[in-house]
Amino acid sequence: MSRPSDLVQGTLDLLILKILALQPLNGWAISQRIRQISGGILQVSDGSLYPALHKLEQEGWITAKWKASENNRRAKFYSLTRLGRKQLEKEAADWNRLSSAITHVVRLEEA
Amino acid sequence: MSRPSDLVQGTLDLLILKILALQPLNGWAISQRIRQISGGILQVSDGSLYPALHKLEQEGWITAKWKASENNRRAKFYSLTRLGRKQLEKEAADWNRLSSAITHVVRLEEA
DNA sequence: CTGGTGACCTCGGTAACCGAGGGAGAAACC
DNA sequence: GGTTTCTCCCTCGGTTACCGAGGTCACCAG
Numbered sequence: 270m271s272r273p274s275d276l277v278q279g280t281l282d283l284l285i286l287k288i289l290a291l292q293p294l295n296g297w298a299i300s301q302r303i304r305q306i307s308g309g310i311l312q313v314s315d316g317s318l319y320p321a322l323h324k325l326e327q328e329g330w331i332t333a334k335w336k337a338s339e340n341n342r343r344a345k346f347y348s349l350t351r352l353g354r355k356q357l358e359k360e361a362a363d364w365n366r367l368s369s370a371i372t373h374v375v376r377l378e379e380a
Numbered sequence: 381m382s383r384p385s386d387l388v389q390g391t392l393d394l395l396i397l398k399i400l401a402l403q404p405l406n407g408w409a410i411s412q413r414i415r416q417i418s419g420g421i422l423q424v425s426d427g428s429l430y431p432a433l434h435k436l437e438q439e440g441w442i443t444a445k446w447k448a449s450e451n452n453r454r455a456k457f458y459s460l461t462r463l464g465r466k467q468l469e470k471e472a473a474d475w476n477r478l479s480s481a482i483t484h485v486v487r488l489e490e491a
Numbered sequence: 492c493t494g495g496t497g498a499c500c501t502c503g504g505t506a507a508c509c510g511a512g513g514g515a516g517a518a519a520c521c
Numbered sequence: 522g523g524t525t526t527c528t529c530c531c532t533c534g535g536t537t538a539c540c541g542a543g544g545t546c547a548c549c550a551g
Contacts, residue, residue: 277478278389278507278538287486297529306488310481316509319531342517342528361486367388368479370421375398375472377417389507389538408498427540430500453497453548492551499545506539512532519526 275312281321283364284311286349286357289331293348295338296322322347330356386423392432394475395422397460397468400442404459406449407433433458441467 276284288294288302299322300313325331330353338344349357387395399405399413410433411424436442441464449455460468 276508277391277482280388280482281508284482284485287488291488295529296531303485306485307481310477311485314509315529315531316511316533317507320508323531338528340517340528342530343515344529364482364486366421368483370418371388371391371395371475372479374395374414374417374422375475377398377402387539392539406498407500425540426498426500427502427542428538431539434500449497451497451548454546455498495548495550497546497548499547501544502542504540504542506537508537509535511534514530515528516530517526517528520524521522 275310280364281313281317282325283357283360284313285318285321285325286330286353286360289347289349290354290357293346295336295344295346297344298338299347325353328356329353386421391475392424392428393436394468394471395424396429396432396436397441397464397471400458400460401465401468404457406447406455406457408455409449410458436464439467440464 284303285299288299288306294302296318300315300318303311303313322331322333326333326347330350331347332350333345333347336344336346395414396410399410399417405413407429411426411429414422414424433442433444437444437458441461442458443461444456444458447455447457
């Protein structure tokens with residue numbers, strides 16, 4: 270019904286890849302990190318995050334390893350593969366191209 | 381399968397509203413204009429455009445009027461309503477907020 | 492009168508996201 | 522020691538959006 274949309278569609282993969290490029294993290298921490306870094310503007314729900322992580326893993330862009338988290342709980346830590354870095358570069362470039370094109374249009378002055 | 385994605389999901393309404401804020405246009409001309417202004421980076425297919433136009437009209441953000449086009453063909457010219465201007469402001473603000481948050485994350489330096 | 496093209500439209504599929512729901516184990520509280 | 526809280530994982534069904542393919546009609550040039 271409503272469209273609060275706390276994130277722009279199609280950018281979730283990009284955000285995850287970027288966060289993991291900074292450091293390997295477990296799923297829960299990834300969503301915390303995205304929220305924190307964006308100053309609370311971007312939020313990812315579990316229901317979006319985990320399916321996305323599985324997809325990225327299946328594509329071979331990230332790999333998972335079970336470890337203990339900071340709070341001593343079992344957690345799956347994800348890190349970027351070499352392929353993942355390639356993909357990140359590509360998606361970041363796409364984002365820059367498209368978002369600046371859109372911003373350009375949005376900022377046009379009315380005649 | 382592939383995701384060439386010549387536009388960022390969720391921004392189609394925004395683009396249409398903005399283009400129509402500059403001047404009333406018919407459907408076909410809208411897609412031409414978007415492509416032209418963005419230097420060919422953004423492209424909208426018919427199959428996306430017309431349903432979107434109908435939705436925007438139904439929301440009361442744009443209104444349609446049949447006229448003759450530049451080439452003397454029957455064409456439906458769309459223009460922004462007062463509500464549509466409100467909506468445009470809102471969507472433009474959302475876009476700025478979200479896109480700059482994402483860009484900020486993407487540009488972070490690795491530790 | 493035929494073909495190109497401007498202009499409109501619909502339908503079905505697919506991708507993506509999200510809310511709701513559920514579960515298990517560590518820690519903290521009483 | 523039992524219960525609650527918090528971290529952390531996961532799935533499923535629904536909704537929204539977009540897009541490719543397909544189709545129609547009318548004007549105009551040759």
